[in-house]
Amino acid sequence: MKNSKYREISIYSLIFIFAFLFFISSSHAVEIRREVTPNKLTVLQVERHNLPVVMVTLLVKASPLSEPGDKAGIAYLTSKMLNEGTSRRTSSGISGEIEFLGAALDASTNYDFTTISLSVLKKDIEKGFDLFSDILLNPSFKEDELKRKKELLKGALRQREEDPSFVANKTFIKEVFGGHPYGRLVEGSVESIDAIKREDVVNFYHRHYLPANAILSVVGDLTPRELDSLLKKYLSGWSAGAPGINRQTETASGNETDSIAVPARGEVVLVNKDVTQASIILGNLGISRSNPDYYAVQVMNYVLGGGGFASRLMKIVRDEMGLTYSIYSAFVGNKEPGQFEVEVQTKNGSAGAVIEEILKQIRLIMTAPVTDQELSDAKAYLTGSFPRRLETSRKVADFLAAVQFYNLGDDYIEKYPEYINRVTKDDVLRVAKKYLDPENYKLAVVGNEKKLIMDFKK
Amino acid sequence: MCRKGFTSAGFYFICRICPFGGFFDILVGMRRLGFLLILFLWFVPAVAGASTITSAVKEYRLKNGLKVLIVEDHKAPLATFQIWYRVGSVNEPAGRTGMSHLLEHMMFKGTPKYGSKQFSNIISRNGGTDNAFTTKEYTTYFQTIASDRINISIELEADRMANLLLDPKEVAAEKNVVMEERRMRYEDEPQSAVYEDAVAAAFKAHPYHWPVIGWMSDIASIQRDDLYKYYRTSYSPDNAFIVISGDVQPESILTKIEKEFGNIAPTNNKARVNTVEPEQQGERRIYVKKEAELPYITMLYHVPNFPHEDNFALDVLSTILSDGRSSRLYKNIVYEKRLALNASAEYSGFYRNPFLFTFSATAAPGKPIEDVEKAIYEEIDRIKKEPPSETEVQKAKNQIEASFIFAQDSNYSKALYAGMFEMMGDWRLMDKYLEGIRKVKPADVQAMAKKYLTGDNKTVGVLIPIKNSK
Numbered sequence: 001m002k003n004s005k006y007r008e009i010s011i012y013s014l015i016f017i018f019a020f021l022f023f024i025s026s027s028h029a030v031e032i033r034r035e036v037t038p039n040k041l042t043v044l045q046v047e048r049h050n051l052p053v054v055m056v057t058l059l060v061k062a063s064p065l066s067e068p069g070d071k072a073g074i075a076y077l078t079s080k081m082l083n084e085g086t087s088r089r090t091s092s093g094i095s096g097e098i099e100f101l102g103a104a105l106d107a108s109t110n111y112d113f114t115t116i117s118l119s120v121l122k123k124d125i126e127k128g129f130d131l132f133s134d135i136l137l138n139p140s141f142k143e144d145e146l147k148r149k150k151e152l153l154k155g156a157l158r159q160r161e162e163d164p165s166f167v168a169n170k171t172f173i174k175e176v177f178g179g180h181p182y183g184r185l186v187e188g189s190v191e192s193i194d195a196i197k198r199e200d201v202v203n204f205y206h207r208h209y210l211p212a213n214a215i216l217s218v219v220g221d222l223t224p225r226e227l228d229s230l231l232k233k234y235l236s237g238w239s240a241g242a243p244g245i246n247r248q249t250e251t252a253s254g255n256e257t258d259s260i261a262v263p264a265r266g267e268v269v270l271v272n273k274d275v276t277q278a279s280i281i282l283g284n285l286g287i288s289r290s291n292p293d294y295y296a297v298q299v300m301n302y303v304l305g306g307g308g309f310a311s312r313l314m315k316i317v318r319d320e321m322g323l324t325y326s327i328y329s330a331f332v333g334n335k336e337p338g339q340f341e342v343e344v345q346t347k348n349g350s351a352g353a354v355i356e357e358i359l360k361q362i363r364l365i366m367t368a369p370v371t372d373q374e375l376s377d378a379k380a381y382l383t384g385s386f387p388r389r390l391e392t393s394r395k396v397a398d399f400l401a402a403v404q405f406y407n408l409g410d411d412y413i414e415k416y417p418e419y420i421n422r423v424t425k426d427d428v429l430r431v432a433k434k435y436l437d438p439e440n441y442k443l444a445v446v447g448n449e450k451k452l453i454m455d456f457k458k
Numbered sequence: 459m460c461r462k463g464f465t466s467a468g469f470y471f472i473c474r475i476c477p478f479g480g481f482f483d484i485l486v487g488m489r490r491l492g493f494l495l496i497l498f499l500w501f502v503p504a505v506a507g508a509s510t511i512t513s514a515v516k517e518y519r520l521k522n523g524l525k526v527l528i529v530e531d532h533k534a535p536l537a538t539f540q541i542w543y544r545v546g547s548v549n550e551p552a553g554r555t556g557m558s559h560l561l562e563h564m565m566f567k568g569t570p571k572y573g574s575k576q577f578s579n580i581i582s583r584n585g586g587t588d589n590a591f592t593t594k595e596y597t598t599y600f601q602t603i604a605s606d607r608i609n610i611s612i613e614l615e616a617d618r619m620a621n622l623l624l625d626p627k628e629v630a631a632e633k634n635v636v637m638e639e640r641r642m643r644y645e646d647e648p649q650s651a652v653y654e655d656a657v658a659a660a661f662k663a664h665p666y667h668w669p670v671i672g673w674m675s676d677i678a679s680i681q682r683d684d685l686y687k688y689y690r691t692s693y694s695p696d697n698a699f700i701v702i703s704g705d706v707q708p709e710s711i712l713t714k715i716e717k718e719f720g721n722i723a724p725t726n727n728k729a730r731v732n733t734v735e736p737e738q739q740g741e742r743r744i745y746v747k748k749e750a751e752l753p754y755i756t757m758l759y760h761v762p763n764f765p766h767e768d769n770f771a772l773d774v775l776s777t778i779l780s781d782g783r784s785s786r787l788y789k790n791i792v793y794e795k796r797l798a799l800n801a802s803a804e805y806s807g808f809y810r811n812p813f814l815f816t817f818s819a820t821a822a823p824g825k826p827i828e829d830v831e832k833a834i835y836e837e838i839d840r841i842k843k844e845p846p847s848e849t850e851v852q853k854a855k856n857q858i859e860a861s862f863i864f865a866q867d868s869n870y871s872k873a874l875y876a877g878m879f880e881m882m883g884d885w886r887l888m889d890k891y892l893e894g895i896r897k898v899k900p901a902d903v904q905a906m907a908k909k910y911l912t913g914d915n916k917t918v919g920v921l922i923p924i925k926n927s928k
Binding site: 048050051052053083091092095096099100101102103119121148151152154155156158159161162163164273274275276277307308309310315318319320321322323324325326345346347377380381383384385386387388390391392393394 | 535536574582603781799858867869
């Protein structure tokens with residue numbers, strides 16, 4: 001999911017930011033079966049019998065949006081504890097059993113939700129579901145396992161400080177979001193991880209890991225009847241309860257929340273590091289996934305910097321100026337307004353020149369309409385790239401859960417081309433003016449102070 | 459699918475730009491070196507189910523030597539087109555390292571018919587993605603696109619096989635881009651810097667010595683004419699093959715390929731690496747001191763390549779040591795002893811000459827790297843003293859097998875499998891692979907450790923973090 005950007009590896013997740021939700025051509029329409037179980041679990045199923053595999057995604061509405069600030073990272077930690085032991089199995093028992101099947105069972109958390117993913121061969125589906133339901137329903141959160149996991153997570157956070165892009169991102173989101181949960185790492189910080197006690201994890205789990213607070217998506221070589229029997233056998237014991245209140249339910253999406261910092265004029269935060277290349281992130285508060293302008297913004301961003309080699313920033317800063325290997329822009333459309341950002345790496349000596357060009361390109365797209373060619377190229381890509389994005393069962397499973405979570409509608413797949421195709425040049429100009437801000441941006445630079453040349457025209 | 463075994467420290471893919479090249483979200487828990495340098499391949503292409511791909515492959519050859527492999531799959535109206543050139547960093551002359559990769563970048567910079575960057579623009583406009591990667595031995599270009607538009611790929615690839623411009627101004631600009639890429643991947647990535655130095659130490663004679671991206675000063679000094687000559691000799695139909703996977707009809711697509719590629723003349727390029735790396739006679743050890751948070755270690759052992767008879771047991775050995783949280787290195791060094799944040803072993807057999815079996819680990823905060831190194835030796839010694847259990851070997855076989863089946867959901871990875879085996883000599887070797895893995899016995903795995911994981915066959919690279927005054 002696009003939010004994993006800050007969790008795992010930034011470069012790979014770009015493809016998700018770039019083109020997050022897609023649709024399918026009518027000739028190969030996805031037939032989705034929906035049901036709500038008696039214990040209030042929403043279930044989505046797509047049958048695909050091309051391979052003897054089954055992909056399961058359980059999305060749980062538990063994320064930084066649901067956690068108290070002084071326990072930042074609890075959502076992530078809770079998810080990472082699920083396969084560290086249950087009332088029936090030890091940590092190594094779980095990994096040993098699942099890996100003997102050649103299957104995978106993982107849990108993780110992004111800024112908006114948690115997912116538990118099972119990838120298993122059809123012949124092993126019973127065993128796979130048994131393990132899946134066990135870690136979901138019976139995690140034991142043992143004290144020694146928790147301690148071990150916390151040490152590992154803290155160590156990993158420290159190691160990632162070696163990555164200039166990670167440091168730039170951490171610095172940038174803090175500037176943009178302030179005390180809002182999007183302003184911190186999903187993993188939390190060394191201090192906040194230290195502050196999490198076993199009791200906190202147990203309470204968080206009981207409050208959020210509830211069927212009414214989750215979406216189950218199952219795609220692959222499985223019939224509805226087979227799935228129903230698995231659900232009855234393995235998930236009917238999941239007790240319905242009243243979910244804890246998620247933060248997002250309190251906030252009208254599309255609006256800035258009170259805890260999001262008011263950006264001050266063109267602030268620069270510099271982090272000194274012994275690097276040959278400056279890592280730069282520039283941007284401001286953007287929009288939420290539910291903002292009606294979302295599609296116009298995607299088209300605009302494609303032209304500006306989201307379209308790889310088709311985008312203006314890549315053409316100019318990389319191809320013409322030769323100043324970078326990688327530059328992109330993105331609007332992260334989360335449950336609550338996410339960030340707009342341009343990220344680039346360039347040698348210390350050309351940092352200022354690149355920043356100046358970025359600001360120039362932002363101003364340009366705010367003042368002059370995009371060309372007809374640019375508009376049609378962007379639409380052609382955004383609509384035409386869809387089938388690729390739903391090629392595998394794993395992709396379909398994750399996609400369906402996200403569509404449901406963001407309330408994109410049952411007809412989202414059919415409607416998507418229309419959402420994109422109705423965007424006009426005026427829309428593009430209007431949203432550029434509305435959501436870009438070349439005056440009140442935030443700017444994070446990780447570079448070598450002695451070698452950095454940061455002069456640029458504002 | 460997130461599986462270990464697809465990456466290899468030795469497998470250095472350098473793409474034109476990674477954000478759009480990393481199709482696989484399979485990086486969880488891998489070490490960072492893997493994250494940044496590698497386009498994830500099903501590197502241990504596995505077993506059962508191999509026959510289901512080989513039985514679906516159809517092979518054709520044009521008169522000019524261009525081989526075409528087609529894997530039909532009609533599950534979705536999509537197709538992947540890949541063209542593999544048998545040229546990589548091992549073919550570069552001294553002082554011109556990085557030329558294969560720079561040429562890969564330049565392949566997007568235009569022909570008389572399609573100007574600079576038109577290639578990618580046309581593909582995007584048609585809803586497709588395209589990218590390329592360069593390794594030590596080959597350079598691969600690929601597009602994934604709606605299958606009714608696959609002819610666009612064929613036209614564009616044929617055009618740039620024969621008619622690349624290599625405009626001197628564009629070459630000069632792209633050299634700067636590649637130098638930025640090198641800064642990003644190596645200069646400012648402490649663990650990658652260690653790996654680069656360790657490989658260079660492990661190979662003193664063989665051209666595996668230098669990195670795919672090249673040395674910085676070599677990149678700077680490459681001239682347009684060097685590149686043009688290299689292009690003319692390496693990019694020809696008889697030094698390449700095509701793999702297409704997806705919703706296509708072989709008859710009509712072959713007609714199109716014949717039409718577009720059929721008139722390109724072969725060059726009879728016989729460039730091969732003659733150098734044989736002399737047997738290592740004693741441990742080599744290098745250190746890198748760099749601003750970093752935690753110490754890191756990598757250990758490289760020379761091992762044979764596929765399809766050597768030892769290949770299969772080496773694959774099972776690396777899987778037992780390193781695939782998943784139930785693997786020995788994770789369980790014992792990360793989980794039980796808490797000495798490291800991550801620890802992995804990878805066998806890189808998919809090279810044309812013998813390459814490496816690699817261990818690597820990042821020390822946990824406060825833990826000396828010497829203790830991590832010792833713990834890895836303990837695991838090696840354990841397997842030398844006692845063969846793994848039948849269950850452990852069976853688990854490894856299941857993991858390899860399942861990863862192969864999962865991979866078949868994607869046209870791209872199916873084409874990649876076929877291409878990698880073809881690069882090793884013949885795509886039909888996929889079946890041999892299957893047979894080989896199935897035959898592995900616990901005693902074979904033990905024998906591999908005894909035979910190859912020895913002190914005198916080892917190169918160690920250590921990252922010593924320093925806090926710079928900046």
